[in-house]
Every structure is written in structure tokens, then in C-alpha cells.
Amino acid sequence: MSTTPDKRRSGNPAEQAKIALTAKQEREQRRQEKLAEYQRQVARRKRGKLVWWIVGSTAALLVVAVVVASIVFTPRPVTYGAQDSTGAVIDGVETFENVTTHVEGTVDYDQSPPAGGPHAPIWLNCGVYDQPVPNENAVHSMEHGAVWVTYDASRVGADEVAALRAQLPSSYALLTPYEGLDSPIVLSAWNAQLKVDSAEDSRIPEFFEEYWRSQNAPEPNAVCSGGVDAEGRQ
Template identity: 45%
Template sequence: MGKNAEGTLKGRLSALQAEQRRAERRRRVVMISVSVVVAGGLAVAATAFVQADRAGRSLDAVQTINVSARNHTDKAVSYPQAPPVGGDHAPEWQNCGIYTKPLRNENVVHSQEHGAVWVAFRPGLSKEQLDILLKQAQGRDFVVLSPYTGLSAPVVLSSWGKQLKLDSADDPRLTAFLRANINGPGTPEPGASCSGGVGEPSV
């Protein structure tokens, strides 16, 4: 091979190697850019998921109602909420637990005064929805679960001065409400007995 030909070949080889190095650098830049975009997308998706999860468990929709009266009375009380969230009530509290029949407001309000959450559901709620409520109530102290005629929502959670209406029993706010309001900060007599009163729970 002549010197000219050899020089030409070396030049072409050098140019080819240079082009390969440039191509490799371009590939690296593209890979880094793609990685950054993918990582950013995953971070955004993760943030959105966390925010959605927090929003799903948020208790911002809980109504806070001022309750000033809490005298004992043997008379029927006309409550502004259904179910009530406190007020004058019967001298005997409702034993906490699971009931298959509607309960007397005045007795359950006394239980709320002791720190109980009343989980009321519409009669005729589906078995699947009832099963969810039963799992939430079983083994939990200070919960009264019962049907309630005329509810404005399928499930209504009520503690002393607090109420949350739910369209479904599998709403994650149900658990959040129970945790926040069983013997919650607004309870007049937190930790007072939720047994030894009236009623025989079915479970």
C-alpha cells in the first residue's frame, strides 16, 4: 500500500473513530436526558399519588358543630342533626357495640359524651358495605354501629360536636375519623365507661 493510500486510510479511520466518539457522546446525552425526564415523571407521579392519598384521607369535610347543652333528661330531645352530635341526653348511656336495630338518640348521645363514635348506616345497605362497617367496628372500643332511618348519606359518622357524611363504607376517611374522634379532643368525658349502660349489642 502506497504512502498516500495509507495516509488516506488512516485519515478515514481517524475520522470514523472521531465520528464514533461523537455518536457515543450524543447517545450518552440522550440517555441522561431520558433518565432525567423519566425520573422527573416518576417523582411527579409519586407526588401526585401521595397527594391524592392524603386528600382521600383528609378530614376537611368534617362538620364541627358547637354543642353547649349536656344535661340529663328523661324526655325526648329534638336534635338539630340526624344523627345527633351531642346535647341533652338520657341518664343511661348506650353500651358500645354492633346493633341490628335503630337505637334511641338520647342514649347514644350519652355514649358520645363518653367518647364514642356513632357509625350510622341506612337500612338496606348492601352486604358488601355492611361487611366493611362490621370489620371497622369489631374489636374497637367506643364505637356504636347501628342502622338509622332517614339518613342523608349511606353512612354518617358522629362524635361529640363532629360529623362526617360518606357515600361509601370503603371511604378511607372512615378509619381516619374513628382514629381522630374516638375519645377525641372535643369529648366532654373522655374514657368514661361505654359498657354497663343500656342495650345488648349483637356482637
């Protein structure tokens, strides 16, 4: 049996006071430790929130910058006025007198590429294609007032194709390669056609001004979407 006196049970008032003080100090020390840990956790959370706020704000600013840049630096679609042909004389434009009828199957056209004539009952959706498209559907699009820009892929490089694309209005236009052209680039509208050697030819915008959505087309107010797509739609 132990004979060591138990200080916590000692009857000495001074000794009891020391014991109480020590216990109080231990509790205070634990409280301070818990408080310090709490403060460290709060500080970590604040730092984490600050970091995420900075990251989030930076990301948001980057998104805004990208959007603004896309608006500022993206070329605006070219627009032309839909109107009656003015009768403007454009050097090199040939005109024809094709009839407009709906037929099934393939058509042997008088022009290559065609500038009107019998065509499929369904039009080709206007836009850019990197593959040749069916004549019969494209002619129907021209019946609605579209301009069809064709190019010889063996003679017109990617830069020139991009230059052609940059001159297209946002609707009622087709851009496609075409086999067997006798000129690098040919622009066709209903009963009108222009052959050029370069995408920089100043007559290209003149042709659009005169013939794009011309009210002289057989169906000038019909849509150029909701028809059919061909292979190579971009």
C-alpha cells in the first residue's frame, strides 16, 4: 500500500490552493490551445476563400476578355441590300434566260456551274461546304435569291478560300468547291454569272451588291434554310 501523500486530498490550505491554481492553469492552457487552433482554422478558411475568390475573379475576367476579344476581333458578317437588280454594268458578267421548273433526278445544265434552270424540289441549305454539292439543290437555293460561289480546289488555296468566305453575307450564300471550272472562281446568281481569277477581285462585292437576294429571282423571299444539307457542311 502506497504511503505517498495525495496532494489533491491534502488538508493543507496552501497546498490545496496550489492544486487549484495548477488545474486552472491547465484548463486555461487547453482553452488557449483550442482557441489558437480555431483561429488557425478560421485563417485557413479565409485564405482558401481569398484564393478561390482571386481564382474565380481571374477566371471571370478571362472569360469576359475572351468574349470581348471575340466580339472585337471577329470579322462582322458582310451585309448587302436585298433589292431589285439595279442594272449596274459589271465587267465580265454574263446573263442568261433559264426557266424555273421542279424536276426529279439529275439535270444537264447549259452553264457550268449552272446559273438557273430546272432544279430539285428541295433547296440546299445555304452556307459553306468543303465538298462539291448537288447542282440541282444549289440551283433551287439561287431561285430563292442566293449567290453561289464556286472555286477550283486545285487552283485556289486555303488562304483564298478564307478570303472568299470573309466576303460572304451571313445568309443566302453558298461557298463550295466545283470540279471542271474553266476559271479559278465563279460567282453565280439566278441567270447571272461572273468568272474571276482571284478572291481579291474587286468585282466580287459588286456582284453581291447587284444580285444577292435580288427581287428579280423567281422566289426572292423564300428561305435558304430548312432544306437539305450536302456532305462537307461546315
